Amino acid sequence: MSSVKVHNGGLSTTVQDLGRTGLYAIGMPPSGAMDQYSFRVANLLVGNEESAAALEATYIGPTLEFTDERVIAVTGGDAAATLNDETVPMWTSVPVKAGDVLSFGMIATGARPYIAISGGVDVPEYLGSRSTYTLIGLGGHEGRKLADGDVLALGEAGAAPSNGALPADLAPQFGTDVEVRAVVGLCSYRLTEEALASFLNTPWRITKDADRVGYRLRGGTLDFVEREQPFGAGSDPANVVDLGYPLGSVQVPGGDEPIVLLGDAVTGGGYVTIATVISADRDIFGQARSGDVVHFREVGIEEALDARREQQRRLDRVREALS
Amino acid sequence: MANIDSPLPGVFYRRPAPDKDEYVREGDSVEEGQTIGLIEVMKSFTELKATASGTLKEFLVDNEAEVSVGQTVAVLE
Numbered sequence: 235m236s237s238v239k240v241h242n243g244g245l246s247t248t249v250q251d252l253g254r255t256g257l258y259a260i261g262m263p264p265s266g267a268m269d270q271y272s273f274r275v276a277n278l279l280v281g282n283e284e285s286a287a288a289l290e291a292t293y294i295g296p297t298l299e300f301t302d303e304r305v306i307a308v309t310g311g312d313a314a315a316t317l318n319d320e321t322v323p324m325w326t327s328v329p330v331k332a333g334d335v336l337s338f339g340m341i342a343t344g345a346r347p348y349i350a351i352s353g354g355v356d357v358p359e360y361l362g363s364r365s366t367y368t369l370i371g372l373g374g375h376e377g378r379k380l381a382d383g384d385v386l387a388l389g390e391a392g393a394a395p396s397n398g399a400l401p402a403d404l405a406p407q408f409g410t411d412v413e414v415r416a417v418v419g420l421c422s423y424r425l426t427e428e429a430l431a432s433f434l435n436t437p438w439r440i441t442k443d444a445d446r447v448g449y450r451l452r453g454g455t456l457d458f459v460e461r462e463q464p465f466g467a468g469s470d471p472a473n474v475v476d477l478g479y480p481l482g483s484v485q486v487p488g489g490d491e492p493i494v495l496l497g498d499a500v501t502g503g504g505y506v507t508i509a510t511v512i513s514a515d516r517d518i519f520g521q522a523r524s525g526d527v528v529h530f531r532e533v534g535i536e537e538a539l540d541a542r543r544e545q546q547r548r549l550d551r552v553r554e555a556l557s
Numbered sequence: 558m559a560n561i562d563s564p565l566p567g568v569f570y571r572r573p574a575p576d577k578d579e580y581v582r583e584g585d586s587v588e589e590g591q592t593i594g595l596i597e598v599m600k601s602f603t604e605l606k607a608t609a610s611g612t613l614k615e616f617l618v619d620n621e622a623e624v625s626v627g628q629t630v631a632v633l634e
Contacts (some may be wrong), residue, residue: 445599510608524567
């Protein structure tokens with residue numbers, strides 16, 4: 235039998251892959267791993283395609299029992315993983331056999347551990363992806379987070395690198411006070427000059443309302459420029475005529491609670507959207523917790539593209555090291 | 558003496574609902590596994606349970622205050 239038994243689902247563990255891309259224009263966010271780098275490394279460590287489906291846990295990991303010989307890897311946030319009560323090294327391929335139980339303790343760094351299993355999690359594809367989009371209940375395992383007693387089918391395992399481990403310099407460090415780069419724009423014209431400067435200088439604290447849809451922040455108040463309400467926009471100064479919200483975009487309803495939209499993003503609406511976190515830095519939010527502090531640093535498009543290329547080169551080094 | 562630490566970041570609540578009584582008051586005796594409060598994060602509420610049986614000596618976190626991972630919420634004796 236090729237499956238994984240879920241003894242305990244943890245707080246919010248979902249099946250994810252690289253995402254359901256290409257449908258944003260019709261209102262379908264990509265979902266997919268919130269920390270794509272850690273996710274890709276996990277798959278590479280077990281000999282999977284980087285796009286294979288794996289598990290994303292949040293804060294409290296699941297308890298899983300394996301039913302055959304597999305190779306697993308735990309990456310991302312460090313939640314004290316154990317296999318039959320023995321410590322599981324992170325960022326390393328670990329062989330498991332039938333009856334082995336993987337559990338997690340209290341999370342020490344980051345927010346989301348990833349668990350890849352050789353062969354991948356074999357849930358049906360929906361619109362080209364196995365990612366779970368829980369908000370409307372599609373994809374993944376029955377469109378929801380894992381629950382106690384679930385059984386997940388696994389795909390056929392290929393050849394995994396034996397005892398592969400990620401070189402230490404390629405493992406990301408997750409801090410609790412982080413800087414993310416953002417391109418200012420879209421509706422930033424709605425902010426006063428002081429408010430824009432304040433946005434960039436404020437240490438923003440992540441609130442409890444921080445999930446796969448978006449991270450809500452608190453720490454300052456941003457003032458809007460006086461205006462005459464345009465046709466089609468709501469009456470609140472934070473309303474504009476509806477627009478598409480890019481992934482990573484920062485909207486400021488009310489002016490005092492910026493929301494950074496992430497993998498399960500709302501794809502459009504009428505809130506003023508003042509900046510967009512660059513794609514290379516979205517992973518940072520995947521490992522940021524409620525209570526952590528975020529600083530935004532303004533960059534231009536060229537720097538954003540350089541950062542994306544740099545991230546690609548880093549992944550190339552991982553592929554080389556683990557092949 | 559045993560501590561009850563939060564396994565989650567979020568907001569701590571002493572009551573199951575705003576119009577309900579507190580789960581436990583300081584000085585009450587509790588059984589291991591008994592719910593002593595809730596932690597809210599990502600729109601979900603997770604029960605915080607006593608790690609041992611004994612007397613709940615003191616809450617170190619106020620109702621509706623933020624907690625971080627590993628922070629001690631209450632002390633048992």
